[in-house]
Amino acid sequence: MSSEAHQSVLSGLAGEVLEHTGVKANSCYQCGKCSAGCPLSGEMEYPPSYVMRILQTEDAELEEKILRSFTIWVCLTCEMCYSRCPMSIDIPKMMDFLREKSIREGKANPRAKKIIAFHKSFLDSIRTTGRLYEVGLLVDYKARTMTLMQDMVLAPKMLSRGKLNIFPELIKERSKVSKIFSRSTKKNK
Ligand code: SF4
Ligand code: SF4
Numbered sequence: 001m002s003s004e005a006h007q008s009v010l011s012g013l014a015g016e017v018l019e020h021t022g023v024k025a026n027s028c029y030q031c032g033k034c035s036a037g038c039p040l041s042g043e044m045e046y047p048p049s050y051v052m053r054i055l056q057t058e059d060a061e062l063e064e065k066i067l068r069s070f071t072i073w074v075c076l077t078c079e080m081c082y083s084r085c086p087m088s089i090d091i092p093k094m095m096d097f098l099r100e101k102s103i104r105e106g107k108a109n110p111r112a113k114k115i116i117a118f119h120k121s122f123l124d125s126i127r128t129t130g131r132l133y134e135v136g137l138l139v140d141y142k143a144r145t146m147t148l149m150q151d152m153v154l155a156p157k158m159l160s161r162g163k164l165n166i167f168p169e170l171i172k173e174r175s176k177v178s179k180i181f182s183r184s185t186k187k188n189k
Helices: 003-008 012-021 033-037 048-057 060-067 080-084 091-104 110-129 134-144 154-160 174-187
Strands: none
Touching: 012 048, 012 060, 012 091, 033 048, 033 080, 048 060, 048 091, 060 091, 080 091, 110 134, 110 174
């Protein structure tokens, strides 16, 4: 069987990953370079090469563990694994897809609550203003995580030094940004 034909028969989570990201789990030959270089592998239940191995097994029970893991949320998308991989496997892109799927299916790891809150606040800031509005992001994040008063003593200092803008800077064509968001939401449904 040719290599391409072999890839096309991937099923389960590996098949979905292939369809949505182009990442072929079967291309991984378990050299471990990604896990060795990953700055966060010590915090992960399954370092990147383990995730690849689990996808190769096409075992539904193990795949479920990946979707419920903290691993996919700890990934920083730093691309160290990608740059070290002799097969150019785009692990960060795959992790992104796994995060989206995990949230969509209500399987996000409870330990990732604050990370998810930050993601949502960040995206809301971009969606509303067209760029990052730090004060809005901070207030939104703190409200979501019930930590409104934490680090508040730093705010006056940062404001007086011009490190934070009280008012957001709005870009002109915000409707284009909204369209990108709605296109991406439809695509991921
Ligand atoms: S992109 Fe994620 S998995 Fe890859 S090295 Fe960075 S933190 Fe680790
Ligand atoms: S570096 Fe690439 S080939 Fe090696 S284990 Fe990681 S994903 Fe697989």
